[in-house]
Amino acid sequence: MPSTNETHAALCERLKACDVRPTPQREVVLKVILEKRDHPTADEIFARVKAQMPTISLATVYNCLETLVGCGIVRQVNLERAPTRYCPHLHEHAHFHDEETGRIHDVDLPEELMARLREVLPPGFQASSIELNFRGSTQGHHALSPSNGRGNAAAN
Amino acid sequence: MPSTNETHAALCERLKACDVRPTPQREVVLKVILEKRDHPTADEIFARVKAQMPTISLATVYNCLETLVGCGIVRQVNLERAPTRYCPHLHEHAHFHDEETGRIHDVDLPEELMARLREVLPPGFQASSIELNFRGSTQGHHALSPSNGRGNAAAN
DNA sequence: AGTCGATTTAGAATTATTCTAATTATCACT
DNA sequence: AGTGATAATTAGAATAATTCTAAATCGACT
Numbered sequence: 001m002p003s004t005n006e007t008h009a010a011l012c013e014r015l016k017a018c019d020v021r022p023t024p025q026r027e028v029v030l031k032v033i034l035e036k037r038d039h040p041t042a043d044e045i046f047a048r049v050k051a052q053m054p055t056i057s058l059a060t061v062y063n064c065l066e067t068l069v070g071c072g073i074v075r076q077v078n079l080e081r082a083p084t085r086y087c088p089h090l091h092e093h094a095h096f097h098d099e100e101t102g103r104i105h106d107v108d109l110p111e112e113l114m115a116r117l118r119e120v121l122p123p124g125f126q127a128s129s130i131e132l133n134f135r136g137s138t139q140g141h142h143a144l145s146p147s148n149g150r151g152n153a154a155a156n
Numbered sequence: 157m158p159s160t161n162e163t164h165a166a167l168c169e170r171l172k173a174c175d176v177r178p179t180p181q182r183e184v185v186l187k188v189i190l191e192k193r194d195h196p197t198a199d200e201i202f203a204r205v206k207a208q209m210p211t212i213s214l215a216t217v218y219n220c221l222e223t224l225v226g227c228g229i230v231r232q233v234n235l236e237r238a239p240t241r242y243c244p245h246l247h248e249h250a251h252f253h254d255e256e257t258g259r260i261h262d263v264d265l266p267e268e269l270m271a272r273l274r275e276v277l278p279p280g281f282q283a284s285s286i287e288l289n290f291r292g293s294t295q296g297h298h299a300l301s302p303s304n305g306r307g308n309a310a311a312n
Numbered sequence: 313a314g315t316c317g318a319t320t321t322a323g324a325a326t327t328a329t330t331c332t333a334a335t336t337a338t339c340a341c342t
Numbered sequence: 343a344g345t346g347a348t349a350a351t352t353a354g355a356a357t358a359a360t361t362c363t364a365a366a367t368c369g370a371c372t
Binding site: 021024084 | 327328329330331337338339
């Protein structure tokens with residue numbers, strides 16, 4: 001079962017809720033991001049989208065991604081010098097970059113800890129977003145269940 | 157006064173301590189990074205280094221940076237799609253990206269909080285490094301004193 | 313002096329991303 | 343339903359950061 005399988009109408013609603021025109025291209029880009037719980041690059045998204053909409057252009061994928069990131073529907077993850085990746089998960093979470101497998105795991109942190117991060121800035125500093133990335137290895141835990149329970153979630 | 161002003165000998169020692177051959181190029185790249193408390197890009201570093209060593213090539217700057225990052229003498233900061241920046245500060249700290257000015261501020265966080273971050277990962281996840289980036293604005297605090305006291309430090 | 317491996321160099325190549333200008337679709341309003 | 347203003351899409355070129363390549367150079371050690 002795909003983790004998310006929103007209908008055309010639901011996707012439209014979601015876009016309109018953000019004051020974004022629900023074009024077919026935006027819809028399919030969003031759909032593709034949501035239906036697999038990974039962190040694809042723009043190129044990967046382009047490839048997946050093309051299977052469903054062969055006429056779409058890479059520039060449009062970039063445009064759509066910019067729009068979706070801008071309105072907070074997807075998050076953007078930048079690790080080192082690698083190409084930007086996009087994350088479908090809306091809830092506040094961190095990323096763990098496995099250096100051995102190259103995979104990216106979502107990591108849920110205790111709410112209270114995220115809250116503290118938001119508060120520790122010196123006076124005058126107003127954070128609109130926080131990015132927390134870990135790098136390292138996952139000994140023996142390379143094949144995690146795709147459940148979204150406490151602690152962690154999908155790879156790459 | 158420059159924040160750091162290490163001698164030739166001191167720079168050499170620092171490189172040798174990391175099992176890195178102290179070549180003149182590596183030395184001058186490191187020197188340039190240390191003598192200004194900002195977060196220059198590879199290009200900016202190239203420009204500064206060229207003033208002192210006009211024959212150096214950009215590829216060498218990239219090579220040196222890779223070496224210095226690899227042995228932990230400088231840190232690498234990646235924010236969104238912007239070019240990689242390099243940070244001379246060795247102690248564990250976060251970065252604050254001011255969206256209005258484009259500047260990057262170092263942010264010292266309470267030791268205890270950094271320690272907690274290191275501990276909250278699910279079992280099996282071993283983090284070798286942590287990257288914590290804030291984005292937002294600094295109302296009225298655009299000109300901070302360069303002191304490295306509690307809370308924050310140099311811009312860009 | 314001679315060799316070996318690591319480093320530097322210039323320039324070409326690659327790659328992610330953005331830009332441009334023309335076309336096409338969408339929405340609000342008749 | 344039709345129309346016009348506005349916004350989005352498209353293909354391809356352009357840009358810019360980074361990496362690669364192959365040759366030259368350096369330094370340590372016989």
